[in-house]
Amino acid sequence: MALPAHATSGEKVFYYGYRVIVAIIFFYLIFPLLTIIPLSFNSGELLSYPMQGFSFRWYEDFFGSGRWGLAIKNSLIIGLSSMVLATILGTAAAVGINRADFPGKQIIVALLISPMMIPLVITALSLYLFFGKFGLNNTYAGLILAHTILGMPFVLITVSATLQSFDYNLMRAGASLGASPLRVFFKIVFPNIAPGIFSGALFAFATSLDEVVVVMFIAGPSHRTIPRQMFSGIRENLSPTLLAAATVLIVFAGMLMLTLELLRKRNEKYNSPPGGGGAAK
Amino acid sequence: MAMSEQLADNISLKKKLQKAERRKKIEALGLISPLFFVMLVFFFIPIALMLYRSIDNSQMPAALPQTADIIQQWSGEGLPDEATYAAIVGDMRIANEEKKLGMVGRRLNFDLVGYYSLLSKTGRKIDEIKGPPYKEALINFDKKWGDTRYWTVMERGLKDKTLLYLLAAMDLKYDENNKIVKVPEYEAIYISIISRTVYISISITILCLILGFPIAYYMANSPPRTRNLLMIILLLVFWTSLLVRTLSWILVLQNNGVVNNFLMFSGIINQPLELVFNRFGVYVAMTHVLLPFMVLPLYSVMRSIPADYVRAARSLGAKSITAFIRVYLPQTLPGIGAGALMVFIQALGYYITPALVGGPRDQMVSYFVAFFVNERVNWSMASSLGVVLLILTGSLYLMFGKKVNIANMKLG
Numbered sequence: 221m222a223l224p225a226h227a228t229s230g231e232k233v234f235y236y237g238y239r240v241i242v243a244i245i246f247f248y249l250i251f252p253l254l255t256i257i258p259l260s261f262n263s264g265e266l267l268s269y270p271m272q273g274f275s276f277r278w279y280e281d282f283f284g285s286g287r288w289g290l291a292i293k294n295s296l297i298i299g300l301s302s303m304v305l306a307t308i309l310g311t312a313a314a315v316g317i318n319r320a321d322f323p324g325k326q327i328i329v330a331l332l333i334s335p336m337m338i339p340l341v342i343t344a345l346s347l348y349l350f351f352g353k354f355g356l357n358n359t360y361a362g363l364i365l366a367h368t369i370l371g372m373p374f375v376l377i378t379v380s381a382t383l384q385s386f387d388y389n390l391m392r393a394g395a396s397l398g399a400s401p402l403r404v405f406f407k408i409v410f411p412n413i414a415p416g417i418f419s420g421a422l423f424a425f426a427t428s429l430d431e432v433v434v435v436m437f438i439a440g441p442s443h444r445t446i447p448r449q450m451f452s453g454i455r456e457n458l459s460p461t462l463l464a465a466a467t468v469l470i471v472f473a474g475m476l477m478l479t480l481e482l483l484r485k486r487n488e489k490y491n492s493p494p495g496g497g498g499a500a501k
Numbered sequence: 502m503a504m505s506e507q508l509a510d511n512i513s514l515k516k517k518l519q520k521a522e523r524r525k526k527i528e529a530l531g532l533i534s535p536l537f538f539v540m541l542v543f544f545f546i547p548i549a550l551m552l553y554r555s556i557d558n559s560q561m562p563a564a565l566p567q568t569a570d571i572i573q574q575w576s577g578e579g580l581p582d583e584a585t586y587a588a589i590v591g592d593m594r595i596a597n598e599e600k601k602l603g604m605v606g607r608r609l610n611f612d613l614v615g616y617y618s619l620l621s622k623t624g625r626k627i628d629e630i631k632g633p634p635y636k637e638a639l640i641n642f643d644k645k646w647g648d649t650r651y652w653t654v655m656e657r658g659l660k661d662k663t664l665l666y667l668l669a670a671m672d673l674k675y676d677e678n679n680k681i682v683k684v685p686e687y688e689a690i691y692i693s694i695i696s697r698t699v700y701i702s703i704s705i706t707i708l709c710l711i712l713g714f715p716i717a718y719y720m721a722n723s724p725p726r727t728r729n730l731l732m733i734i735l736l737l738v739f740w741t742s743l744l745v746r747t748l749s750w751i752l753v754l755q756n757n758g759v760v761n762n763f764l765m766f767s768g769i770i771n772q773p774l775e776l777v778f779n780r781f782g783v784y785v786a787m788t789h790v791l792l793p794f795m796v797l798p799l800y801s802v803m804r805s806i807p808a809d810y811v812r813a814a815r816s817l818g819a820k821s822i823t824a825f826i827r828v829y830l831p832q833t834l835p836g837i838g839a840g841a842l843m844v845f846i847q848a849l850g851y852y853i854t855p856a857l858v859g860g861p862r863d864q865m866v867s868y869f870v871a872f873f874v875n876e877r878v879n880w881s882m883a884s885s886l887g888v889v890l891l892i893l894t895g896s897l898y899l900m901f902g903k904k905v906n907i908a909n910m911k912l913g
Contacts, residue, residue, distance in 0.1 A: 231821075242719045245712050246731065249738045249792065252749035255759050259752070268757040309536040316532025320525040330902070332536065335544060337898055339850020341867035342548065342887050349554060349880060350547035369544050372536065401528075430742045433852055433867075437874065450744040454751065454857050463752075466745040473740035477733070 253470055260463035267458050278464035288461065290442070291449040297360060298445060299428040302367035306424040309368070310375025311417055315409070317376075318383040333373040343370070344437035351438055358440035366434045371424025378423060382416030382487055415487035419480050426476055429469075552891070555884035558663040561608060564601040565592040569659040572652075577679075581652055586635040589655075590627065597624040611879070612665055612675070613654040619645050650677055663881075670885040691869075695889060698865040701783065701855075702848035706795075708788045709844045710837065713795035717836075720796075721803035739793035747857050750786040751777055754858075782858040790854060791847060795840035802836030842901050846894050866890045 227235065255269075260279070264272030282288050317329060335343065347366050348357060356362035386409070394404040410417075432447040439448065446465060453462045562569035567588035575581045596602045606620035623630070623642065632638045640647035657663070657675065668674055668681060672689040676682045683689070720731050738746070753759050754776035761773040776782060806829065814824035852867035866886055873883035 238715065238719075242716050245716050246734055248712070249789065250734050252746065252753050252789070253738065253741060255753055256745070256749045267752055268755070269759060269762065309539060312532045313536040316529040319532065320522070320529040322526045322529060328533065328537070331545070332533075332540065335540075337846060337894065338548070339867060339890055339894060341850060341852050341870045342551070342891055343544070345870055345874060345883055345887050346547035346551035347543070348874065349551055349884075350543075365539075365543050369540060372540075426740065430744070432744060433871075436871070447742060447744045450742075450748065451853065451857070454744070454748055458751075462748060466742075466748055469742045469745050470737075473742070474737055477736045477740050481736075 256463055257467050257470065260460065260467040262460060262463075265460065267460060267463065278460040279468075281461045282464040282468065285461070287444075288446075288449060288465065291444050291446045294443055295429055295445040295447075298363045298367055298443075299425050301360075301364045302371055302428045303421050303425040305364065305368040306371040306375050307417060307421040310372040310420060310424075311379050311413075314376050314379035314383060315405075318380060318386075329376075332376055335369050336373040340370075340431070340433040344434040347434065348437040357438050358443060360443065362438050363435065363443060366438060367428040367431060368424075370431060370434070371427040374423035374427060375417070375420030378420035379413060379416045382413040386412050415483040419483045422476055422480060422483075426473075429472075548891075551884050552888055554880055555667050555888050556662045556664060557881070558608075558658070558665075559661050561605060562659050562661060564596050564599075564605050565589065565659060568592045568655070572656050572659060575652070575656060577653065577656070580636070580647060580649060583634055583636045586639055586646075587633060590630055590632065590635045590639065593620070593624055594627050597627055607879075608881075609654055609658045611669070611882075612658060613650065615645065616651065616654065619643060619651070653677065653679065666881040666885040667888060669882065670889050691886070691889075694864075694866060694869060695893075697863075698849060699893070701780075701787075701863070701865060702845050702851075704784060705787050705791060705848045706841050706845045708784060709792050709795040710841060712788065713792055713799055713840060714833075714837075717796045717799035717803055720800055721806075735793055735796060738789075739797075743790060743853060746790055747786055747854050750782065750789065750858060754782055754785065777858055779860045780863050783855050783863045786858045787848060787851060787854050791844045794843040794847065798839035798843065799833065799836040802833055802839075806832045838901065842897065846897055849894055849897075850890060866893075 258271065259267060259269070261274050261276070262271045263275035263277065266272070283292075313332060317325065343366070347362070351357045351362045356365070390408050390412070391404050394408045395401070399407065429445075430447060432445070432451050435443075435445050435448045436451070439445070444452075446469070450462055450465055453459060453465075568585065571585050571588045572581060575585060593602060596605060602620055602624040603617075606617035606624075609620065610617035623639075623646075626642070630638045630642055645651050657665070657679070665675070669684075670691050672684050672692045673681050674684050716731070716735075720728050720735075723731070751758075755761070756773040756775075758776070760776060761770075764770045765773065776785075810828050810832070811824045814828045815821065819827070849865075850867055851865060852871060855863055855865055856868055866889065870883050870886045870890070873879045873886065
């Protein structure tokens with residue numbers, strides 16, 4: 221994108237104008253997040269600048285108060301449980317889908333990733349009405365099941381993506397040397413597709429941690445999660461504790477992104493061995 | 502080796518191969534089935550039941566069983582006979598004891614306003630209505646019982662299934678002659694909510710395209726270091742919780758927020774602008790939330806476009822703008838399609854962001870689904886709006902989903 225030396229003045233204006241526009245759009249993306257972080261350390265009660273002083277009091281409130289403590293606990297219980305379930309079910313299904321061609325495969329794949337596409341409010345309403353019949357509303361089990369279904373498509377997609385570059389001859393080699401299918405999976409398949417599985421698991425956890433519509437429909441007051449608590453906070457009274465919660469979530473997003481990036485790099489390295497050998501398809 | 506032996510070998514090899522293939526298929530299905538089973542029970546069946554709920558009316562004949570039975574024989578002309586009146590008095594007595602009369606009244610009231618109060622009033626004093634003849638007693642108690650309109654609604658309302666709620670979701674209703682008609686102008690709300698939802702979603706999609714295209718292009722054509730830095734910003738925003746981003750826009754746009762403070766400080770305005778809790782706030786915040794869904798597919802398509810084509814066009818004498826429009830732009834269409842579909846479908850179902858940064862006139866279909874569940878406890882109406890929303894997104898997905906392979910979308 222360098223500007224050639226012979227550029228006309230019109231081209232120069234366009235070149236710099238374009239860069240300014242790109243900078244403004246990126247500013248629009250990052251600026252709201254940047255305003256929230258300093259304000260969470262404000263010692264005053266107001267949610268606007270100028271800041272009155274520095275303090276950790278809102279973080280103390282976030283980590284120490286009963287309401288937020290419960291929300292953190294609920295988010296972790298629901299997020300981690302649904303992550304494990306979604307990862308196991310999604311990985312198995314992804315291996316199955318990539319293992320063989322069978323009639324109706326495309327339709328099955330489309331159905332399995334449909335929770336991503338169907339509006340959350342429809343999922344929420346359906347589960348609310350369905351769980352009502354079986355007493356699953358206001359329970360951890362109901363919330364975990366719901367979030368498993370919402371997180372699973374991400375596992376399916378990321379694991380499928382890594383499987384596409386996996387060399388199935390390795391499995392045959394393992395089997396021909398006498399290993400059982402399970403042994404082949406854990407010794408050969410798993411280490412190869414592990415980055416995909418971990419990314420999928422992180423996606424599933426992040427999905428659960430950010431999900432609020434389904435929680436609003438099927439969770440009672442004692443099963444409120446962090447985003448659910450934030451929703452009421454924004455609706456009812458804007459307290460600076462919300463900003464502390466938000467900052468913690470931004471930091472979490474940053475860590476998540478870096479981890480995913482590392483996993484992606486590792487996967488690239490794994491699948492392109494030196495010398496260009498093993499160009500698996 | 503003799504010819505026949507070789508042939509036999511070939512056949513057995515073929516069989517073995519077939520067997521292996523079959524085993525692979527069975528293994529594949531075995532691996533998929535646990536997930537499929539969970540999804541069937543906890544996703545597809547609940548959605549199917551929810552869709553059915555929009556026309557399900559079985560609780561009504563269950564609450565007034567005798568009346569439901571006998572009213573079938575009514576011709577619809579004039580008033581029903583004494584037997585029907587006797588049946589409804591008996592049914593109401595039982596329904597009142599079982600506390601079902603309120604539900605019956607609410608559902609009938611949805612079709613004809615006034616029914617709820619009629620039923621609760623009659624139910625309260627059911628012991629004062631003495632017969633036979635019940636017909637006279639009821640009409641004496643309240644003359645509405647002598648109004649055929651009420652009986653038409655009762656007859657319709659005691660069927661096993663009803664289209665009432667689906668019709669209402671499209672601003673339609675039954676008139677006195679059981680014909681489907683449009684509701685009067687002042688009662689019509691849902692068509693305008695649906696078109697508002699579509700309008701907002703289209704606007705957001707266009708905004709995302711306008712903002713997303715230049716930055717995707719810039720990222721795709723910059724050196725690795727710049728690209729990585731910009732990607733980090735984009736992904737950080739992408740991974741940040743929806744609630745956090747919505748909250749941050751409230752802080753930025755509120756009356757004493759950063760934007761208003763800056764504009765007042767620099768003397769551009771004297772009074773804070775209304776930037777949030779209105780349509781403007783919805784556009785700003787929703788575009789922010791959905792922009793990465795446009796940029797990521799666009800970027801990955803742009804990265805795969807070789808620079809040679811544009812260079813070739815330029816060397817053949819095309820101006821840079823011509824080369825861009827006629828050579829480069831068409832190659833980005835798959836990315837534009839994928840991004841636009843993702844953004845549009847997601848925007849259609851949005852609830853949280855408009856609920857928090859919009860005003861009452863900026864709420865979309867999802868909001869009203871939640872409204873009918875939480876405020877009105879009218880599941881039939883909530884389900885009917887759910888049907889409308891599912892048809893909207895489903896038809897888009899069916900029309901364009903094939904061209905835009907969502908399963909292949911790169912996630913970050």
